[in-house]
Amino acid sequence: MIIKSYWVIYFVVFGYVSLFSQNADTILQQHLQGITVKGYKFPFQDTKPLESVHNGYITSGKKSEVIFLQELPANITEKTGRQIFAKVPGAFIYDMDGSGNQMNIATRGMDPHRSWELNVRQNGVITNSDIYGYPASHYSPPMEAIQKIEIFRGTASLMYGSQFGGMVNYITKKADTTKILSGEVIQSAGSFGLLSTYLSIGGKKNKWTYFGYYHKRKSEGYRTNAASDADAQFFSIQYDFSKKFNIKGELGRSSYLFRSPGPLTDRMFEQDPRQATRSRNYFSPDIYVPSLILTWDLFPKLSLSWTNSAVYGDRNSIQFIGLANVRDTISATTLQYANRQVDIDNFNSFTSEVKARYDYKLGKIKNTLITGITLFNNDLHRRQQGKGSTGSDYDLTVSEHRFNRNIHFKTKNVAFFAENLFTILPQLEMSLGARLERGESNMSGVISYLTPEKVPNSIQYHFPLFGASIKYQVNNTTALYCSGSQVYRPVIFADLIPATVLERSDPDLKNAFGYNVEIGIKGKTFSRLTYDVNYFIVQYNNRIGNQVLTDDTGQQYALKTNIGNSVTHGTEILIDVKMAETDDYFISLFTSTSYFKGYYTEGLIRNGSDNLDLTNKTLEGLPEWISRNGLQMAYKKFSSVILYSYVAQSFSDPLNTVSPDPSGARGIIPSYRILDINFSYKLFSNLLLRFGVNNVLTNNILRKGRQTIRVKASGILTDVDLLFQLD
Numbered sequence: 001m002i003i004k005s006y007w008v009i010y011f012v013v014f015g016y017v018s019l020f021s022q023n024a025d026t027i028l029q030q031h032l033q034g035i036t037v038k039g040y041k042f043p044f045q046d047t048k049p050l051e052s053v054h055n056g057y058i059t060s061g062k063k064s065e066v067i068f069l070q071e072l073p074a075n076i077t078e079k080t081g082r083q084i085f086a087k088v089p090g091a092f093i094y095d096m097d098g099s100g101n102q103m104n105i106a107t108r109g110m111d112p113h114r115s116w117e118l119n120v121r122q123n124g125v126i127t128n129s130d131i132y133g134y135p136a137s138h139y140s141p142p143m144e145a146i147q148k149i150e151i152f153r154g155t156a157s158l159m160y161g162s163q164f165g166g167m168v169n170y171i172t173k174k175a176d177t178t179k180i181l182s183g184e185v186i187q188s189a190g191s192f193g194l195l196s197t198y199l200s201i202g203g204k205k206n207k208w209t210y211f212g213y214y215h216k217r218k219s220e221g222y223r224t225n226a227a228s229d230a231d232a233q234f235f236s237i238q239y240d241f242s243k244k245f246n247i248k249g250e251l252g253r254s255s256y257l258f259r260s261p262g263p264l265t266d267r268m269f270e271q272d273p274r275q276a277t278r279s280r281n282y283f284s285p286d287i288y289v290p291s292l293i294l295t296w297d298l299f300p301k302l303s304l305s306w307t308n309s310a311v312y313g314d315r316n317s318i319q320f321i322g323l324a325n326v327r328d329t330i331s332a333t334t335l336q337y338a339n340r341q342v343d344i345d346n347f348n349s350f351t352s353e354v355k356a357r358y359d360y361k362l363g364k365i366k367n368t369l370i371t372g373i374t375l376f377n378n379d380l381h382r383r384q385q386g387k388g389s390t391g392s393d394y395d396l397t398v399s400e401h402r403f404n405r406n407i408h409f410k411t412k413n414v415a416f417f418a419e420n421l422f423t424i425l426p427q428l429e430m431s432l433g434a435r436l437e438r439g440e441s442n443m444s445g446v447i448s449y450l451t452p453e454k455v456p457n458s459i460q461y462h463f464p465l466f467g468a469s470i471k472y473q474v475n476n477t478t479a480l481y482c483s484g485s486q487v488y489r490p491v492i493f494a495d496l497i498p499a500t501v502l503e504r505s506d507p508d509l510k511n512a513f514g515y516n517v518e519i520g521i522k523g524k525t526f527s528r529l530t531y532d533v534n535y536f537i538v539q540y541n542n543r544i545g546n547q548v549l550t551d552d553t554g555q556q557y558a559l560k561t562n563i564g565n566s567v568t569h570g571t572e573i574l575i576d577v578k579m580a581e582t583d584d585y586f587i588s589l590f591t592s593t594s595y596f597k598g599y600y601t602e603g604l605i606r607n608g609s610d611n612l613d614l615t616n617k618t619l620e621g622l623p624e625w626i627s628r629n630g631l632q633m634a635y636k637k638f639s640s641v642i643l644y645s646y647v648a649q650s651f652s653d654p655l656n657t658v659s660p661d662p663s664g665a666r667g668i669i670p671s672y673r674i675l676d677i678n679f680s681y682k683l684f685s686n687l688l689l690r691f692g693v694n695n696v697l698t699n700n701i702l703r704k705g706r707q708t709i710r711v712k713a714s715g716i717l718t719d720v721d722l723l724f725q726l727d
Contacts, residue, residue: 042586042634047087047574049522049532050150052429052471053368055124056305056355057160058419060429061469061481063153063518063534063572069146073641073678075692076143077188077196077217079103082645083676084143086628088151089532089572090594092647099219099228101256102140107153108516108538109568109598109622110165114138117165117489119157122252123172123236125291125309129347131161132441132461133380133409133493138285138315138347140254142215142232144186144198147173154516154538155483158417158433158467159370162488164514164540172234175202175211193220209238223261225276230256244297255286257394263324265664277324280340280392287313287347301359308352315345316396318388323663334390342386342398349378371418376439378411380493385448404448409493413439413461427473433485435465443493449501457496457505463488463513478523481534486515495544495560503546506561514539520572528578538568538598545654546606556609563654564603564614568622570596586634593627605654617656623648623671637682645674673697 047067052060065088069076074083078100081093085105092106096114106112114136120127127139150169152160160167176182181203188196195218202211212235219228232255238248262278291309298304318340320328330337355372385404389395419433443457467485474480489512496505520534545563550556576590603614625648633640649671651657660667678692 042632042639053357053370053421054150056357056370057152057156058368058370058421058431058433058469059152059156060421060431061471062156062483063481063520063536064156065151067149067151069143069148071680071682071688073639073680073690073692075676075678075694076146077190077194078219078694079140079143080676080694081105082628082674083641083643083678084149086630086641086643087574087576087590087592089574089592090570090596090626091151092623092626097226097228097258097260098222099226099230099258100217101228101230101258103137105168107151107165108536108570109596109619111621115165115168117163119161119163119165119167121160121167121169122289123250123291124169124293125250125289125307126161126349126351127252127287127289127311129287129311129313129315129345130349130378130380130409130411130493131376132378132411132413132439132490134345134347135163135492138254138313139252139287139289139311140232140256141170141172141234141252142196142198142213142217142254144196144215145172145200145213145232145234146170153518153536154487155467155469155485155518157485157487157516158419158435158465161415162435162437162463162465164487164489164512164516164538172236173200173202173211173213175204175209175236177204177209179203180205188217190219192222193218195219207240209240211236221259221261223274223276225259225261225279227259228256230254246295248293248295250289250291250293252289253287255284257282257284260319262328263664265324265662266660266667268324268664278320278328280328280337281317281319282394283317283319284394285313285315287311303357305355306353307355308350310351311347311349313347315347317343318394318396319343323665325663336390337392339390339399340388341384342388342396342403343382343384344386344396344403345383346381348381349376351376366423368421368423369418370420372416374415374417376411376413376415378409380409382407382409382493382497405446405497407443407445407447407455407497409441409443409496411439411441413437419467429471431469433467436463437465437488438462441490443496447497450498457507459491459496459511461490461511463511474523477525478521480519480521482519484515484517486513488513491544498560503558503560506559509544509560510542510562512540512542512544514541530574530576532574533571535571536569538570539565540567541565543600543603545603547604547611548606548609558606563605565601566598566603566619567601568596568598568619570594570598584636586632586639588632589630590632591627591629593625593629596622596624596626598622600654603654607655612655614654617654618651620651620654620656621669623650623669638679639681640677640679643676643678645676647672 047065050059050064050066085091090107092112094104094112096102096104104112105115106117110117116136120137127137128135129138148171152167154164154166183201186198198215200213215232217230221227234252236250238246240246260281260283261276289311294306296304320340353374358369360367383403383406386398389397415437417435419431421431423429439461441459447455465486469483472480491509491511498504516538518534518536522532524530542562546558547561549559572594574592579587598619600614600617604611605614627646629644631642650669652669653666657666658668675696676694680690682688
């Protein structure tokens with residue numbers, strides 16, 4: 001960083017030197033020469049906790065972080081989560097396609113599949129496709145456009161939603177308000193045909209502020225038949241009526257077409273992790289997120305905000321259905337491939353939220369009250385099991401325009417929330433909060449293998465959630481925090497729909513319910529060591545799975561129902577030590593490590609034609625250890641991050657199957673280790689070069705899902721970014 005300071009001290013005196021001389025005047029002027037102070041701003045990830053009240057949320061006493069991505073030496077082009085969330089202990093991330101299309105993140109032992117255990121937002125606006133019917137986050141903005149990421153654990157759930165995992169809020173970059181026009185260009189290239197372009201413009205003119213970006217990324221993929229084509233756009237415009245009242249409109253879009261190479265068995269993976277079992281499978285979401293936000297500071301102590309937003313779009317898939325050991329081949333009889341299955345989801349979700357903040361005093365106690373009401377109106381239209389073409393291209397054509405499942409899932413819901421922060425002493429804060437939700441989801445439509453009267457279903461939402469938190473500031477650098485909150489996860493669309501005629505859904509299916517509790521200490525020692533250590537418990541009741549039952553005729557069937565309860569204990573540790581720091585160089589070491597112990601406290605699940613006891617079984621998809629450790633170095637304009645990641649083994653199913661079955665769908669998930677190296681060099685004040693190598697040791701990583709195997713086989717992925725800012 002170069003700071004130029006020009007100190008000009010002037011003192012001019014016009015006066016008479018002598019009362020007796022009218023023409024004698026003297027000018028005295030003192031002038032100091034300009035001084036240039038030269039230093040460097042090192043672009044390292046510096047994860048910080050949020051202030052006690054942040055953008056309409058009370059975070060005091062709760063586990064929260066903010067990650068700054070600006071100029072971060074990391075593979076942001078492909079959204080490499082382990083690098084972006086390197087300093088977030090307990091964050092579990094996996095790659096679904098290895099192309100950077102989707103961010104899949106979870107906390108505290110939750111399922112990371114499309115971040116659907118989290119309330120996912122962009123600039124405070126909900127982006128989950130349907131928070132009650134299909135909570136997956138198909139909207140996926142480019143990380144080049146993100147300035148910072150805010151993360152709230154589940155104990156902060158009263159304010160934004162009821163999700164077990166918490167909230168992730170992606171904050172986009174903003175316009176440079178000192179200029180009418182400014183911009184940024186990021187051009188990236190990498191292994192396996194990776195090409196990415198990011199362009200943005202922004203500025204301010206009078207009372208108008210605007211910002212927008214365009215993004216395009218293409219990749220051939222590490223595996224055969226794993227091509228990806230993604231694009232995204234965003235535009236924001238704000239008008240300031242006054243310093244106290246403004247209105248802002250935003251529209252974001254993300255879309256990608258991914259050609260899926262299909263699942264592999266363990267043996268296939270060992271033989272060649274780059275091989276494919278599918279060449280005709282595609283997945284493509286196209287999502288729009290519009291929003292309109294009004295902000296009004298009515299009085300010095302009272303402010304209001306009103307956010308109206310929506311999620312519109314499609315989620316399309318074309319696939320040959322089958323496990324890894326079922327080959328997709330040309331029939332010797334028809335000389336054609338088999339017909340593929342076409343599934344289409346149409347999202348139509350609307351949210352309106354009014355929120356108020358009021359600062360007041362009760363005696364000597366300072367208070368901040370944040371309260372509001374949220375209205376949801378969602379309509380998820382799901383069409384599945386359409387008979388698709390026998391071709392190999394992306395073709396959504398369905399024979400006779402008929403889907404075996406053609407149903408709507410409509411939700412109307414209202415949520416009231418309130419939380420009060422009490423500043424009892426300058427060093428002691430306490431908050432109490434509640435969330436009340438009431439609403440209903442109704443399912444209707446046609447399922448070909450069910451009689452019409454068995455299709456309609458109605459789910460009621462009527463629940464209160466309560467929580468509390470305490471923060472004690474021991475000194476200027478150390479704080480203790482403790483919080484607890486009830487959490488809730490409604491029955492989603494997929495839980496209500498039997499996959500085949502041999503399956504049924506429990507009409508008395510219960511919504512998941514539980515709580516998050518945490519206690520921790522965070523601070524800084526000797527100005528060099530930063531730490532945040534906490535212990536947590538997550539109670540998860542009414543988990544959903546399958547049980548085997550027998551009907552009155554003696555016919556066995558699989559019932560989707562609540563299979564049991566689970567609990568997860570864990571510790572999250574972040575330690576960051578500055579080894580050396582001067583104006584010219586910087587060296588630090590950090591570890592972001594978590595330990596999980598999660599198991600079923602009770603439950604039964606289907607295994608073939610039997611129901612087996614799940615008590616004391618380890619939770620599926622939960623590694624005992626997740627540890628990311630880094631060395632950060634910088635010298636003048638050059639910086640580097642060396643990141644070593646370790647994830648312990650885990651089970652792919654609730655029964656804790658160790659040996660893989662022939663299809664590869666079940667079996668233990670081995671532990672793995674990854675070494676990444678990223679560099680950056682600032683050529684000029686507005687030109688930055690980033691270079692990185694993922695998985696330097698070329699380890700192969702085997703990841704399995706709950707129902708089908710998912711593979712991320714990493715080789716050396718080299719990425720080069722060229723970032724250029726236009727003023």
